[in-house]
Amino acid sequence: MADTIYQKIGGEAAVNAAVDMFYRKVLSDDHISGYLDNTDMDAQREKQKAFLTMVFGGPNEYTGKDLRTAHAKLVEQGMDDSHFDAVAGHLQDTLSELGVPADIAGEIMTVAAGTRSEVLNR
Amino acid sequence: MATVQFNDSAYEGQPSETVLDTLLRHGEEANYSCRKGSCLNCMMQAVEGAVPEKAQAGLRDTLRAQGYFLSCLCRPESDISVVQGEDAALYQRAVILSRELLAPDICRVVLEPATPLYYHAGQFLNLRRRNGLSRSYSLACVPNLDRYLEFHIKRLAGGQMSNWVFDEMQVGESVDIQGPNGCCFYLPGDPGQGLLMIGNGTGLAPLAAIARDALNDGHNGPIRLYHGSRAEGGLYLQDRLLDLAAANANFSYTGCLSGAAPPPGHARGRAEEVAFGEIPDLAGWRVYLCGNPPMVEGAKKRAFLAGADLKEIYADAFELKELRAAPRPAPA
Ligand code: HEM
Numbered sequence: 001m002a003d004t005i006y007q008k009i010g011g012e013a014a015v016n017a018a019v020d021m022f023y024r025k026v027l028s029d030d031h032i033s034g035y036l037d038n039t040d041m042d043a044q045r046e047k048q049k050a051f052l053t054m055v056f057g058g059p060n061e062y063t064g065k066d067l068r069t070a071h072a073k074l075v076e077q078g079m080d081d082s083h084f085d086a087v088a089g090h091l092q093d094t095l096s097e098l099g100v101p102a103d104i105a106g107e108i109m110t111v112a113a114g115t116r117s118e119v120l121n122r
Numbered sequence: 123m124a125t126v127q128f129n130d131s132a133y134e135g136q137p138s139e140t141v142l143d144t145l146l147r148h149g150e151e152a153n154y155s156c157r158k159g160s161c162l163n164c165m166m167q168a169v170e171g172a173v174p175e176k177a178q179a180g181l182r183d184t185l186r187a188q189g190y191f192l193s194c195l196c197r198p199e200s201d202i203s204v205v206q207g208e209d210a211a212l213y214q215r216a217v218i219l220s221r222e223l224l225a226p227d228i229c230r231v232v233l234e235p236a237t238p239l240y241y242h243a244g245q246f247l248n249l250r251r252r253n254g255l256s257r258s259y260s261l262a263c264v265p266n267l268d269r270y271l272e273f274h275i276k277r278l279a280g281g282q283m284s285n286w287v288f289d290e291m292q293v294g295e296s297v298d299i300q301g302p303n304g305c306c307f308y309l310p311g312d313p314g315q316g317l318l319m320i321g322n323g324t325g326l327a328p329l330a331a332i333a334r335d336a337l338n339d340g341h342n343g344p345i346r347l348y349h350g351s352r353a354e355g356g357l358y359l360q361d362r363l364l365d366l367a368a369a370n371a372n373f374s375y376t377g378c379l380s381g382a383a384p385p386p387g388h389a390r391g392r393a394e395e396v397a398f399g400e401i402p403d404l405a406g407w408r409v410y411l412c413g414n415p416p417m418v419e420g421a422k423k424r425a426f427l428a429g430a431d432l433k434e435i436y437a438d439a440f441e442l443k444e445l446r447a448a449p450r451p452a453p454a
Pocket of ligand 1: 032035036037047050052054055060061062063064065066067072074081083084085087088100112113115116119
């Protein structure tokens with residue numbers, strides 16, 4: 001069986017390498033940081049890990065909620081395509097800063113793009 | 123829904139309610155302070171039933187094995203029977219040796235425990251007076267360097283414990299202490315690492331202790347301590363810290379005043395602003411933050427954005443019990 005992207009890029013170690021970099025980006029972006037609960041940064045970091053694990057094709061062990069349920073409240077609060085695109089942009093930047101090869105980065109971005117209708121509850 | 127059995131009463135918990143909240147809602151006199159799992163004042167012992175893992179996180183193995191847990195974090199999934207816990211397992215006696223003013227509203231209290239306490243500089247103890255009132259205070263002393271235990275206690279308007287310490291506590295009387303608690307301390311192993319310390323008010327107590335501990339351990343990387351206060355009177359221990367800086371080239375102390383134009387020798391602005399202005403890149407640094415919660419939380423975010431690893435940021439927010447009467451909301 002072919003390796004999943006998650007295995008190809010190194011599983012949990014790859015997520016750990018990416019998570020602080022990615023979290024710094026979303027936290028500094030005023031357009032999206034308002035949707036994150038910043039009172040408990042350690043808990044927030046775990047959510048970023050869940051995000052990265054999922055787009056890298058790994059298991060969602062955070063709460064295991066499906067994407068639609070996990071984001072439904074945020075959509076009610078006004079989360080839309082602009083936020084989705086911003087998050088996807090930070091993901092793209094993180095991958096290139098980490099030097100992830102273009103073909104794998106492309107696969108990861110395809111996975112992320114494929115979640116749009118679920119995340120935005122359409 | 124889970125039932126909480128306490129002494130001779132059984133209380134029906136509400137969904138996602140903590141054991142502490144259930145007991146308080148029913149008028150039980152349960153001990154607590156921070157309500158977020160830091161201070162350990164609300165520790166109880168489960169004699170029957172399962173304790174969620176989260177409610178025991180950070181407790182010593184010996185306490186865990188005996189079923190001790192933090193009632194403010196414990197959302198039981200099934201029926202549970204709890205007791206206040208064996209006092210002797212948690213508390214020991216200590217005698218007050220001295221009390222002196224360090225600043226108009228800050229005093230140094232020195233005590234001697236009945237049996238020597240094994241602790242790290244920067245940890246905190248819960249101090250309990252005879253009538254049961256208890257509060258958390260950071261240790262201001264360093265093992266091996268200081269013979270006795272020492273706290274710096276700030277008088278707070280309406281603060282029951284601090285006013286008692288200032289006005290009524292007598293040298294020679296005894297109190298109970300529980301601890302040591304907390305993981306804000308120096309870890310040997312990387313003597314060249316940069317250490318940034320930012321504190322306001324009596325947040326200086328643990329930070330100065332950690333700095334002395336690190337220097338005593340042979341730390342040779344930069345140690346930069348920033349202490350903030352609104353007025354000059356609040357910058358206590360200055361002389362001592364300036365002496366320490368004169369004796370150790372890798373240690374610096376900056377007193378920061380956020381009020382009017384500061385006198386020479388002080389930086390202007392809040393401690394965290396001065397610190398992040400002088401050290402903009404924190405990649406590879408360890409960061410210690412102690413003091414009031416808004417400063418600590420804001421500085422934690424800025425330290426992370428400035429490149430520090432989250433696991434290298436040790437934050438100790440001083441929660442005030444008098445502000446914590448209402449339950450904290452359940453996490454989403
Ligand atoms: C690229 C698309 C996205 C993916 C694949 C994704 C993935 C995830 C995953 C796997 C979780 C954890 C779910 C759980 O187990 O409970 C999560 C939670 C979360 N996501 Fe996303 N996410 C995406 C976009 C966004 C956007 C655009 C925002 C807001 C700007 C956002 C904000 C959040 C928040 C705040 C949570 C935590 C919810 C909670 O704790 O209840 N996500 N996301």
